[in-house]
Amino acid sequence: MLKVPDHQVAGHQGGHGQPGPLIDDSGRFYKPLQDDDRGAREAAFYTSFSSNTRVPDHIRRFFPVFHGTQLIEASDGSGQRPHLVLEDAVSGRSHPSVMDVKIGSRTWYPEASEDYIQRCFEKDRKSSGLCLGFRISGLQLYGSEEFELWKPERKLVQNLSADGVRVVLKKFVSSNSPIDPNLNPDCAFASSVYGGSSGILAQLLELKSWFEDQTIYHLNSCSVLMVYEKKKVLKGGSSDAEVKLIDFAHVTEGNGIIDHNFVGGLCSLIKFISEILTSPDECTTKVCLQNSDNKNEILTSSNECTTKVCL
Numbered sequence: 092m093l094k095v096p097d098h099q100v101a102g103h104q105g106g107h108g109q110p111g112p113l114i115d116d117s118g119r120f121y122k123p124l125q126d127d128d129r130g131a132r133e134a135a136f137y138t139s140f141s142s143n144t145r146v147p148d149h150i151r152r153f154f155p156v157f158h159g160t161q162l163i164e165a166s167d168g169s170g171q172r173p174h175l176v177l178e179d180a181v182s183g184r185s186h187p188s189v190m191d192v193k194i195g196s197r198t199w200y201p202e203a204s205e206d207y208i209q210r211c212f213e214k215d216r217k218s219s220g221l222c223l224g225f226r227i228s229g230l231q232l233y234g235s236e237e238f239e240l241w242k243p244e245r246k247l248v249q250n251l252s253a254d255g256v257r258v259v260l261k262k263f264v265s266s267n268s269p270i271d272p273n274l275n276p277d278c279a280f281a282s283s284v285y286g287g288s289s290g291i292l293a294q295l296l297e298l299k300s301w302f303e304d305q306t307i308y309h310l311n312s313c314s315v316l317m318v319y320e321k322k323k324v325l326k327g328g329s330s331d332a333e334v335k336l337i338d339f340a341h342v343t344e345g346n347g348i349i350d351h352n353f354v355g356g357l358c359s360l361i362k363f364i365s366e367i368l369t370s371p372d373e374c375t376t377k378v379c380l381q382n383s384d385n386k387n388e389i390l391t392s393s394n395e396c397t398t399k400v401c402l
């Protein structure tokens with residue numbers, strides 16, 4: 092039985108006259124092929140990647156397993172449509188905290204149309220991408236209460252300052268409420284989610300070492316998806332934290348050149364996460380966002396800190 096995933100945090104969502112992704116009970120994620128060359132490009136990437144013997148096995152686990160394409164009924168009822176059949180990176184988790192981080196200060200690539208470049212450039216410039224080398228595209232965080240879920244408006248998190256991004260990365264691994272703006276994120280789960288030999292930092296470092304050398308692909312506009320099971324961590328269990336790379340609609344050939352745009356963004360994300368692990372208590376700046384009603388929404392505050400950043 093196919094259904095719309097609750098855990099989608101960014102990208103094209105179903106509704107408004109367009110089909111969105113679907114999932115099944117066996118751990119598969121069905122992504123509709125987009126009509127223009129984005130769909131064909133992503134399918135070509137997965138096909139090439141799956142059979143490329145130059146990709147080491149320990150790196151493959153960071154990409155969703157590809158099960159080919161399949162014609163299925165689109166989520167918007169518009170009829171049969173080809174979908175990429177992928178491993179669902181979130182499957183098997185009842186309370187998944189999920190963050191989609193788009194890597195690269197530049198999401199456009201030279202081969203794209205002028206129009207597309209201009210659109211991407213504007214988004215990069217307005218978002219944290221240009222200055223940080225990555226931007227949070229979307230996220231959902233479970234709190235410590237069973238049904239407490241924070242899924243902030245995407246546009247808010249995409250345009251955060253460096254301080255704002257740091258706060259969200261801290262909230263991602265905290266035990267206190269992500270929704271209460273007066274609570275300073277306690278980073279209680281930083282070591283179990285970000286740290287350790289199998290935590291998110293170790294996985295990102297493993298990826299980085301391959302990207303510093305590989306010249307096969309340029310992953311333009313691709314995302315790192317970070318996922319862990321909040322319920323298990325709250326009970327003192329392992330976080331089962333996982334990193335997956337997703338969204339290959341704009342991959343181009345590397346032609347013997349390293350993907351410096353991707354490597355730079357990955358290094359920057361690694362630095363933010365390392366700092367949270369080494370100094371989780373460092374003073375948190377007060378950050379407020381403007382939501383769609385033009386009302387300030389304070390993201391977090393701390394008694395000791397007085398700096399306030401408004402966007």
Ligand SMILES: O=P(O)(O)O[C@@H]1[C@@H](OP(=O)(O)O)[C@H](OP(=O)(O)O)[C@H](O)[C@H](OP(=O)(O)O)[C@H]1OP(=O)(O)O
Binds near residue numbers: 102245312338
């Ligand atoms: O905001 P838009 O309308 O430009 O939509 C973005 C899409 O652009 P489009 O207009 O369809 O060419 C954009 O599509 P492409 O990357 O161009 O394939 C993404 O899907 C983007 O989502 P995310 O950054 O991957 O989370 C989409 O952004 P969000 O929906 O996350 O804002």
Ligand SMILES: Nc1ncnc2c1ncn2[C@@H]1O[C@H](COP(=O)(O)OP(=O)(O)O)[C@@H](O)[C@H]1O
Binds near residue numbers: 339340
């Ligand atoms: N293989 C996957 N497993 C689980 N969730 C996924 C997977 N691929 C994508 N998603 C979810 O769907 C969202 C959009 O995916 P993405 O590939 O970026 O689509 P788009 O091309 O529309 O931007 C991601 O932010 C994530 O929440």
